[in-house]
Amino acid sequence: MERKAxxxxxxxxxxxxxxxxxxxxxxxxxxxxxxxxxxxxxxADEVNWSAPAAKAQIQELMDDIAKLAVSAAIDERPFVNQTxxxxxxxxxxxVAKQRVNLIVTQLAIDQKQVIQSNLNHIDRAPLVNPQPDxxxxxxxxxxxxxxxxxxxxxxxxxxxxxxDRIYKEKSALMRQLDDQVDDVLKNHYKPQDFSKEIATxxxxxxxxxxxxxxxxxxGELSRQLIDDFGQRSVKRYQIEAALSVTTCEECGAxxxxxxxxxxxxxxxxxxxxxxxxxxxxIEVADxxxxxxxxxxxxxxxxx
Numbered sequence: 438m439e440r441k442a443x444x445x446x447x448x449x450x451x452x453x454x455x456x457x458x459x460x461x462x463x464x465x466x467x468x469x470x471x472x473x474x475x476x477x478x479x480x481a482d483e484v485n486w487s488a489p490a491a492k493a494q495i496q497e498l499m500d501d502i503a504k505l506a507v508s509a510a511i512d513e514r515p516f517v518n519q520t521x522x523x524x525x526x527x528x529x530x531x532v533a534k535q536r537v538n539l540i541v542t543q544l545a546i547d548q549k550q551v552i553q554s555n556l557n558h559i560d561r562a563p564l565v566n567p568q569p570d571x572x573x574x575x576x577x578x579x580x581x582x583x584x585x586x587x588x589x590x591x592x593x594x595x596x597x598x599x600x601d602r603i604y605k606e607k608s609a610l611m612r613q614l615d616d617q618v619d620d621v622l623k624n625h626y627k628p629q630d631f632s633k634e635i636a637t638x639x640x641x642x643x644x645x646x647x648x649x650x651x652x653x654x655x656g657e658l659s660r661q662l663i664d665d666f667g668q669r670s671v672k673r674y675q676i677e678a679a680l681s682v683t684t685c686e687e688c689g690a691x692x693x694x695x696x697x698x699x700x701x702x703x704x705x706x707x708x709x710x711x712x713x714x715x716x717x718x719i720e721v722a723d724x725x726x727x728x729x730x731x732x733x734x735x736x737x738x739x740x
Contacts, residue, residue, distance in 0.1 A: 457551050457552070457554070457555045457650055458647050458650065458651075460551050461548060461551055461643060461646050461647060461650065462643070464544060464547050464548065464551070465544070465639050465640075465642070465643040465646070468540050468541065468543075468544040468639060469635060469636055469639045471540045472537050472540055472541075472614070472635055472639075473628055473631075473632045473635060475533065475536045475537060475540070476533065476537070476618065476621050476622070476628070476631065477628045479529065479532075479533045479622060480621070480622070480625055480626070480627070480628075483625075484529045485529065486528065486529050486530040486533070486619075486622035486623060487528050487529075487530060488528060488529055489527060489528060489529075490526070490527065490528055490529045490531065490532045494529075494532050495526050495532060498526060498532055498535055498536065498539070499526075501539060502517070502521050502535075502539060505517055505539065505542065505543060505546075506518065509546055510546075512600070513546050513549065516542070516545065516546075516604045517542060517546075519604075519608075520538060520542050520608070520611070521535070521538070521542075524538075529622075530618070530619065530622050533618050533622060534614075534615050534618050534619075537611070537614050537615075537618055538611045538614075538615075541607050541610055541611050541614065542607070542611075544607065545603055545604055545607035548603055548607075548646050549600055549603050551650070552599065552603075552649060552650050552653060555650060555654055556653060556654060556657045599649055599653045602649060603646070603649065606642060606645055606646075607642070610638060610639075610642050613638055614635070614638065617631065617634060617635065617638070648712045648713055651712070651713045651714075651715075652709050652712045652713060652714065655708050655709040655714050655715060655716070655717075656703055656708070656709050658708075658717060659701075659703065659707050659708045659709070659717070659718060660703070662674075662717070662718055662720075663698065663701050663707065663718070666698055666720050667698060671698060671720045671721075671723070672697060672698060672721075672723055673695050673696065673697055673698065673720070673721040673723075674695070674696060674698060674701070674718045674719065674720055674721060675693060675694065675695045675696075675718065675719050675720075675721050676688075676691045676692060676693065676694045676695075676696075676708070676716055676718060677692065677693075677716065677717050677718060677719050678691060678692035678716050679715045679716065685711065687710055687711065688710060688711075688714065688716050691710065691716070692716075695721055
């Protein structure tokens with residue numbers, strides 16, 4: 438595959454990443470505004486945060502949690518269940534915390550769906566035929582491959598599935614926000630006093646979300662290519678670094694390095710080599726050939 442064709446393919450995939458990042462930005466901004474609104478409402482009501490909450494408020498919260506669980510996909514429901522299963526809601530402070538947790542849980546599910554959509558989009562990468570005598574690079578068998586690679590059984594770039602990393606990170610965010618909700622309600626802070634800190638926490642989470650999206654997209658592209666190479670009996674592949682101003686020394690040094698297909702190991706000999714990596718791979722043409730000179734006619738057939 439010519440370098441130009443590889444870069445066009447990678448730019449298509451990574452360009453789609455940029456569109457999905459904008460979608461993540463919108464989701465996090467919306468979640469931030471919702472959290473601030475929830476806390477502002479509780480403060481404006483001037484309720485005692487440690488006093489028993491009204492039954493109607495608790496019931497409304499339970500109904501909203503149930504709606505989220507029902508609307509969630511099968512593989513998303515365990516996270517919803519884990520988040521709210523053992524929670525006891527008695528006080529106004531409890532209701533406020535679970536309202537915030539509900540927002541973050543929805544955010545986690547939305548983030549997961551955005552990344553899933555981006556990984557599925559890689560299936561529709563442009564067709565490239567660097568060697569006319571070989572099958573074109575395509576994803577004819579991608580319906581099976583995507584389910585196999587992107588499914589729950591695939592362990593992501595950092596040793597755990599990317600879905601699990603989203604849920605784990607959002608669980609940690611909820612614990613941080615729980616502490617902040619306690620502080621906000623206890624001290625009756627005004628929105629301008631706590632909104633910046635909430636934005637900072639969500640901003641850090643957003644950065645991690647973008648990193649997961651970009652890194653997993655790079656890994657998915659590599660896995661799809663290796664799968665394609667294997668089906669076509671390609672023996673070797675070559676690392677192609679983006680070679681831009683943001684290319685790190687590690688990736689720059691690996692540019693042009695060749696490996697056997699059986700040596701492919703994500704993060705070691707196969708991109709991504711680090712979070713946000715934008716390296717890709719190309720196949721190395723098999724030009725090995727040999728001639729059995731013992732079968733040549735005498736005088737090279739000149740008689």
